[in-house]
Amino acid sequence: MTRPITLPGSQKLAEVCEATWPPASRRALGAWTIRDGQGGGNRVSAATEAWPVTDADLPAAEQAMRALGQEPLFQIREGDDRLDQLLEAHGYRVRDPVNLWAKSTAELAAAPIPRATIYTMWPPLELVRDIWTAGGVGEGRQAVMERARCEKTALLARNGDHPAGAAFAGIHDGVAMVHALYVKPQERRQGIGGMLIRAAAKWAQGHGAETLGLIVTQGNHAANPLYADLGMTRVGHYHYRVHPDVPV
Template sequence: MAESACYPNAYITAFEATWPALRREPVGPFIYRDGAGGGSRTSAATLDGNFSTGDVSADALDQIESRFAADARPALFQIRTGEAAFDALLIERGYTMFDPTICLAAPIEAFAPSDPKCSYVSWPPVSIQREIWAEGGIGPARLAVMDRACAPKTSLLGRIKDRPAGVGFVALSGSVAVLHALEITPTERRKGMARILVTLAADWARTQGAATLALQVTRANTAALALYSSLGLREIGQYHYRTKPMTEA
């Protein structure tokens, strides 16, 4: 059995360890996840890294679809770089694609120091951070993901003229720090706050001994992609999701 072709294992491990599902279990050649409402990343099944796309049979797909149905959930898969044959099988079964996503990373030394007057780190998050996240659609289920993420971890808070302007969450897995849940208040967007928070995440990661800062962003978020590119973050992999309603699975 061959490992699925994708971005390096350290990043696969880091993305999941720092934004974990509530439960995960093997089902044939797949890993099944229950994210407890924490979003697609914590709820999608993936091809087990110990298997190749050639190990995905019609029977194996029937089995994983039945597992989703047992939890009264629509079948949901994350398809990574190098899994085209698996993707083709899902297309044949009528699955539709959404949220093509790019995985980015850069060495910690690529980031300039952050401005300590504009931002700080803390754990656990304070009320204003939770309010900003809630305004951006990051509610209790995703905050629970942060709570169960591996340590070390911290939350980020940025300010513009002493007003809370943005938040983020960063955690460490091995030598890789991963930035999640970056959210800027609507009135303070396009004022440089996202750049401040990314460099703050890199500063914190540096103190934890990280070698790399990584994150994920949808292809549709062109403004964020332009910012991350200007900061030296480069593509290391990609994925997308496929799903279909329970009545069709």
């Protein structure tokens, strides 16, 4: 019987995400933290509030992001209600509300995984990169994985003799996080996604992580039920707000 552990909350998972899925650079700009994502997606490009901001602080953040070639984009974390209201008043629209899920690695790893179905490796095989690229995890996001300075692995799932899916996992401060999980359309509804999560948990447990977390958009109606079926707990949420001139 596994001993109970306290699952990390949204603040801790945000810290783990920053370490395992890092921006190319980040800097303080007054009350803001500005990130240079270099095409790695919302998580590595969004600005966050370091302390309470006012309307007068907004133009500096917008200009800094545009200078990086990025759209003005802000991550709204739990507790950022005033920032959320400020941005809404300036016409900023909600983009990609997400759920944060977590569970102990011991519990996830307890279920057996069929032999010769999941492989872990770093650096990733070209086959893994091809799966990611087909799933929209392109060069910008793969560069995020390369620059992550943490214990990390790529995972390859096979279904018989077919490559079926891939994922990336990293560990920070005893917590593992899974990113870039993708299962080929023709291989779905066969348990591949669940096996990738359990294999990531087993790998993470072997490297000292007690908890595994992940982040998924609330609109992903395949992934959220999967994580619930795996017994994971929704421990938090956040969303983004994007400039009114930018498509949501």
